[in-house]
Amino acid sequence: MKTVTLVAPCYDEVEVLPEFYARVRQLANQLPQYKLEILFVNDGSRDGTDGLLDSLAAQDPYVKVLHFARNRGHQVALTAGLDFAEGDVIVTMDADLQDPPEVIPELLTKIEEGFDIVHAQRSVREGETRFKLATAHAFYRLLNAIAHEPLIEDYGDFRAFTRPVLMAVRGFREQHRFLRGTFVLLGFRQAVLPYHRAARSAGRTKFPLRKMLSFAVDGIVSFSSAPLRSLLWFAFILWGVSLAFTARALIGHFIFRWTVPGWTSLVVLLTFFTGLNLFSLSVVGLYVGRTFEQGQHRPLYWCRATRNIDLRALPYSPEIELSRRILGLNESPSSPTDNDHPE
Numbered sequence: 246m247k248t249v250t251l252v253a254p255c256y257d258e259v260e261v262l263p264e265f266y267a268r269v270r271q272l273a274n275q276l277p278q279y280k281l282e283i284l285f286v287n288d289g290s291r292d293g294t295d296g297l298l299d300s301l302a303a304q305d306p307y308v309k310v311l312h313f314a315r316n317r318g319h320q321v322a323l324t325a326g327l328d329f330a331e332g333d334v335i336v337t338m339d340a341d342l343q344d345p346p347e348v349i350p351e352l353l354t355k356i357e358e359g360f361d362i363v364h365a366q367r368s369v370r371e372g373e374t375r376f377k378l379a380t381a382h383a384f385y386r387l388l389n390a391i392a393h394e395p396l397i398e399d400y401g402d403f404r405a406f407t408r409p410v411l412m413a414v415r416g417f418r419e420q421h422r423f424l425r426g427t428f429v430l431l432g433f434r435q436a437v438l439p440y441h442r443a444a445r446s447a448g449r450t451k452f453p454l455r456k457m458l459s460f461a462v463d464g465i466v467s468f469s470s471a472p473l474r475s476l477l478w479f480a481f482i483l484w485g486v487s488l489a490f491t492a493r494a495l496i497g498h499f500i501f502r503w504t505v506p507g508w509t510s511l512v513v514l515l516t517f518f519t520g521l522n523l524f525s526l527s528v529v530g531l532y533v534g535r536t537f538e539q540g541q542h543r544p545l546y547w548c549r550a551t552r553n554i555d556l557r558a559l560p561y562s563p564e565i566e567l568s569r570r571i572l573g574l575n576e577s578p579s580s581p582t583d584n585d586h587p588e
Contacts, residue, residue, distance in 0.1 A: 246278065246279065246280050247278070247279055247280070247332075247333040247334060248279070248280045248281075248282065248331070248332040248333050248334075249276075249279045249280070249281045249282070249332050249333070249334045249335075249336060249349075249353065250282055250284055250330040250331060250332030250334075250335050250336070251269060251281065251282065251283045251284065251335075251336045251337075251338070251346075251349070252284050252286065252323065252326030252327065252330055252335060252336065252337045252338075253265070253283060253284070253285050253286070253326075253337075253338060253339065253340040254285075254286045254288055254319055254322035254323055254326065254339065254340070255285055255286065255287050255288060255290060255294050255298070255322075255340050256287075256288040256289065256290055256294075256316065256319070256322075257290045257291060257292040257294060258290070258292075258294055258340050258341060259290070259292045259293045259294045259297055261340065261341055261342055262294065262297055262298070262301075262340060263297070264342065265340045265341075265342055265346070266283070266301055266308075268342070268345075268346045268347070269281070269283055269346045270305075272346050272347065272349060272350070273307075275350070276350060276353070279334075279353070280307075281307065282307040282308070282309060282332065283307065283308050283309065284309045284310075284311070284326050284329060284330060285298050285301075285308065285309070285310045285311070285340070286310075286311045286313070286322040286323070286325050286326045287310060287311065287312045287313060288313050288316050288317060288318070288319070288321075288322040289313045289314070289315045289316030289317070295312055298310045298312075298552070299552055302552035302553050303552075306553055307553075308552070308553060309329070309551075309552060309553045309554050310550075310551065310552035310553065310554075311325055311326070311329060311548050311551055311554070312548060312549050312550040312551065312552075313325070313546055313547070313548060313549070314547050314548065314549040314571070317545065317546045319402075320422035320423065320424055321422060321545050321546050322546075323337055323402060323424055324422060324424070324545055324546070325545070325546050325548075325564065327411060327414060327415060328415060328559075328562050328564060328565060329554060329559065329565075330411060331559075332408070333407070333408055334353065334356055334405060334406070334407060334408070335405065335406055335407075335408070335410075335411050336349055336352060336353075336404070336405045337402050337403065337404055338402070338403045339401075339402065339403070343442050344365065344401070344403040344440075344442065345440070345441075348365060348403075348438070348440045349405070351438055351440075352365065352404070352405035352438060353405060355405070355436050355438060356405055356406075356407060358436075359434060360434045360435065360436040361406060361407045361409065361410050361433035361434045361435065362404060362405075362406040362407075362410055362428055362431070362433055362434070362435045362436070363404060363405045363406070363435070363436045363437075363438055364397050364400045364403075364404045364428070364435065364436070364437050364438070365400065365401075365403040365404060365438050365439075365440050366397060366398075366399055366400045366437045366438065366439045366440070367399045367400065367401070367439075367440065367442040368399075368439040368440065368441060368442075397425075397429065397437055400425065400437070401425065402424060402425065403440075404428065406428070406433075407433075409433070410428075410431060410433055413431050413433075414427060414428065414431060415562070418545070420543070420545070422545075542563075544563050544564045544567050545564055546564050547564065547567050547568055547571060548568040548571065548572070549571065550572070551568070551572070556568060556569050556572065556574050557569070557574060
């Protein structure tokens, strides 16, 4: 019997978790050929989510819980779930029920057909504004135009994949994470499964405009150097504009004998080029800053508590080892090798 680990990040989802758990448990009864366990990652919730998850874990041994010591963001929460997942097949999805658990059997069917990664693609997106749909559409078009590896349009973090894929993705430890691009980058045999995405059944979105913009920047900067290359083209264009402006001024002065007062042009051009310089420095600084943060080798996350998880049995990672020390588990596995602790 294969084990399926369902990884579900949670941040202030106390209103929707009881229904999510009930639907997943009902689904487990319909899949007797699999042992389905749920790994909740509590990403520093403040609304009582931690107490609810603890009660679920106390009554159901197939519910596992990680409690972060502080909020670390959706992509890091997913990463922690992948570090702690022990199943033969892993399914990642959000707990807000916009990704319906009832699609999981179709994902598993695709896995049984021989695919290593199955991405769930949103064919319909209920409850989302025109602005959200338009910006999402523009983001995928832009990223596919500049990225080295094209993304699958209109898909998120709802997917199923095999254990070899899990072992591969654990090796990617960048600070600013964009797992949608990472899974495409991995290769393996991949498939796409369209599904109907519902509106939130309760609560409110935890992904406002500010986080959407930050997530978009992570995706663009992590998977393309096009912003840096575009600065060169901006420079060529502006050099051409400057030469044209110079030629116009010379022709006007020596041939037509007229001189335009120069202070307006000077101020406009000075402001324009100053803005371009600041823009260029900010783009370069964005890459340099991320290189600096990656070079610090800070842990992605650390746990203050776990439920139904044996930390001693897990393979080495800096974050798991840190969590062991926080929880007072001094026994650790043998020293890591090059294979299980990639630099």
